[in-house]
Amino acid sequence: MMVSSSRKITSILGSELDKLVTLPLILRTLMATFIVNVVLTAAFTSANLQGTTGAQSILDTGLASMGYLQAGFIILGILATCSEYTGGQIRTTLIVIPWRGFQLSTKHLALAVITVPMAFIMAASGVLYAFIMMKDTAAGIETGTVIRTVIGATGYLTLTTLLSAAVGALFKRTTPALVVLLGYYFIVSPLMRNYLPRIKNYSPDTAGSYMYMPLSTDEINALTVMQGTGILLLWTLLFITVAIILYRRRDA
């Protein structure tokens, strides 16, 4: 049966979305991430209200949990690609959609479709909570800055999710992918920031963090929002390309 290629794309995208939405672990991950994020934001806010960490703006407080929030999205990305490999679902997928590169890129697209609203809700809820709790004490902030920062945070989380999905496709197994990514984001990268400050701006997470961090003038080698986005985008595309190339060559 001949199908026009635009029909093909829509139906592949639809099926990938369907697979992601019906995966019980994804829903649970998102819910757990949301709850943990709110709890952490509450903790940060109350710590700031007590004045133990110094006076900070509402935006800083609302996004202080970003470092931990990204873990939920890393898990989300890994689950999206690795779930295909538990129990041989991948073979069914490839029988139905024999164009491998096409299939994997559509999967990333479907993942982005799910991630963008989720990331936006979580980033915005953190900022909103901090705003409600701190509006009496903190100085007023401009709406434009808030929107720009929340959009930056959404972009950062989405790109991180896509990068994790690509790494998951490289490893094909949940545990090693999880260990490598979490180990990098939470152990290696903070250490690298201390010991190798020269190359830290080129790593995906530090460069990406400039997407939502307020511009600080005291740091000499800070990147602009666009530079940070560009570097993170390059890393993500690089990993997706490598994943697709290997996916096409490897045995499923």
Place this chain on the structure above:
Amino acid sequence: MRAFNAELSKLFSLPGIWLAFLIGACAPAIIAALDSMAEKDDILAGVSTRLSEVGLIGLGAGVQGIIILGVLAVSSEYLTESSESGGGNQITTSLTAVSSRLQFLLAKAGAVAVISILLFVVAIVTTMSATKLILGEYAPVFEASKLVGVGCYWTFTALLAFGMTVLTKNGIIPLAVLIINSSVVTISYLLTKVTKLAFYLPDRAGMDMFMSDGYHTPITGGFIMFAWVTVLFIVAAIVFHRRDVAS
């Protein structure tokens, strides 16, 4: 004893365990080496205040490998094989061979503890040689009491990871929680800013066994962490005892 040997052989033949060994043995040395390089000038000038902690920080971070070990030991049992090879769980076979569930759990926990101690000995050797290589005669001499503290920290962390995974049956949650919580700025450290109760969390208390400026004394810290491990293990044993294998 035979159950214990079987568990050891199962652990050593896991593919993922090599990642745990690699991280456990190399990460402390690499971190200690980087830390020594960063501190070298201060140490040579004699103004460093952190000399005694240089290697210990690396050993504290090497606990990653141990976390993977503890989690994999249990989560591998619950991994469902692909439908082509029957879709079975290893746990069904294991419990057919060792029918006493408590004995099975004890043997597995024992195997995890023994391997983590062995790995710790390897890590000490690599870390010491790394600091020696970089700092030469200025390399810190580790105090035996602190080394015992780190050793206990490693073993208890492995057993915590083990207990958590018995409860969740899935490696993702314990791995995520424990790895994030051993990052440089841990969640429990942030919680200590909110409430003093957070000093009684297992990792905070456990750190006090070898870090100098702790909230507890090393002995109390050890006891608190041990209490956490015991409680978690008892809960895990009860849950495991009452749970249907296949569910």
